[in-house]
Amino acid sequence: MPFHDQVLLAPGSNRYKGNLHSHTTNSDGLLTPAESVAAFRERGYDFLCLSEHDLYTDLSGEFDDEGFVILPGLEASAYLYADETETVRLRCHHMHGILGTDEMVAAAERRFSHLERLEPLRFHGSWDGEAVAERLAAELAARGCAVTYNHPIWSRVEPDDFCGAKGYFALEIFNYDTVNESGTGYDVTYWDLMLRRGRRVLGFASDDNHNEGLFDDAFGGWVTVCAPELTRDAVVRALLAGDFYSSSGPEICGWGVRDGVAWVECSPCERVNFVAGGPVNAGGTVIAPEGELLERAEFRLRGGETYLRVECVDAHGRTAWSNPAFADEA
Template sequence: MIKFFPEHTNWYKGNLHSHTTNSDGAWTPDEAVEHYKANGYAFLCLSDHNLYTDYRYKYNSDLFLILPGTEIAAVLFDEKDGYLKMHHLNGILGTKAMQEQAKSGLFQHMERIEPIVAYGDWDGRKITEEMAENLRDHGCFITYNHPVWSRVESHEFEIDGIYNSLEIYNYNTVNESGTGFNTTYWDEMLRKGMHVNADAADDNHNGNFPDNFGGYVMVAAESLTHDNILNALMEGKYYSVGGVDGPRIDQIIIDGRNVTVSCSPVERVNIIAGGYVGAGTTIMAPKGEKITEASMRLNGTETYIRVECVDEYGRTAWSNPYKMMTIL
């Protein structure tokens, strides 16, 4: 029997992608921390553009953690048309072991990382690899952010093993331009055998439209420490949520070939699988009702599964994927 989340765990709500007045956000770091704490968050990464910050000394407590980090950029620019494509990757300070193995040492508080600028054309794939290597060599956990909004093509960022998580839901770009859903790229990578976890984030700038508290992760960890949270992220022991106060995934169990999902009341549960055409299933509640459990019988040819729990407002909780070859 496989359980996606440890029993008797604690759950911690966090945002892995946010901006402040240190770059192009409207909230100061003080305001950001105050607002996120007031809305039930246990941790927050202030990932300002091309600027690494480490405010642990100022904001950490027994009930709240800052994850030091940055969002670095590469842009493809045309003199006539302006920005054509972008790569945005978050680097979040990794575990103690990752820090000790950092080839280039650690970024320092308020250290600037200059963006890569290309004109007319670029080797987008090579640039992604270079950016990820830079973050990894500085001891970072890496996310690849909002590919639909960035106008990149799949071959430019669908690269196995160079980052830890793909941002599949970005609340800012959902509300800005309807470009914040990235699950198609995720499944494409998984179907190619690339095992990558996913995350949902705010990318909040707090400007002219709502972009906070609507994209977050729920992490299962023994206690609220930097290493516990980062290890859980590395191991995929969390789920992602799109939508303010979205659904909850309590547990996913694979027992032989039976998959069972337990969750808060929702309208549907999607069990998405890699493999043959039509693999996976959707379990829908009867009209006017809700479900808190769903199950599916696997046929043994699935290459991976992941779960989506969707409520009546379209708010969604996504599990991380699991390779079936390691389970069945």
């Protein structure tokens, strides 16, 4: 099926920069919530999710104003231990519950309250990883939350632990903390595996900052959403709709498909990857001539692509990732 003509991340739309994965002294971070908010605001961020481990916080009343929004939420956990001593963690699920749209909140069976703890699920020796992931996602959704799946490489999970699990809308494809901690922060391979299997999951980049000073873990991964206004509801709607891109450096100004040609406009980059699903050798890469940089790249589709996403890579290897577009969606 050929791709329909479409424009994504349309130029001229309001854009807001935010971090969806952040820790403070309310869990295992070094900065207080006030210090963290001040630091991100100083660096030009418009919104922030304080996603404490197994602890829901809603500090929107304290920090929201016309120029900044808190996304209430938590990072929920499930652990597989080697045995009942719980001294060795073999695998884990870390999943965000981010307070959803107004409609999601209104339909919630029971909302989290500020500083409410959600005890981790614990298993010993073996588990049905996919069933556990779905159970955790369902619990967060029942509380009115939009759900993401975080850092699978770091978590040591296998594809059958989470790739087919239902209930989360986005996969953390870049985690700045775990990139610098142990080289386990790039998860695009799992993302493409899921997309090739027909799972229409979005991708996001984040910091997972703890600010402990052991290594750089802040301001290195973020999302930029296209939304009509800076409110929690508008930002979450844009996230759920895929109206955002992720980045560790470059900007994506806009991209799309016209007359069978995929195109992207971006900040100066050395290469652009048009990553596609479909038969072997689908997709392609455009590399800037030596001594030059790309601000626009085009790639003629061959036909048969099932999905398409764009990666813009700058001279330092920093990357911006679009969300996928699908051939059967106008």
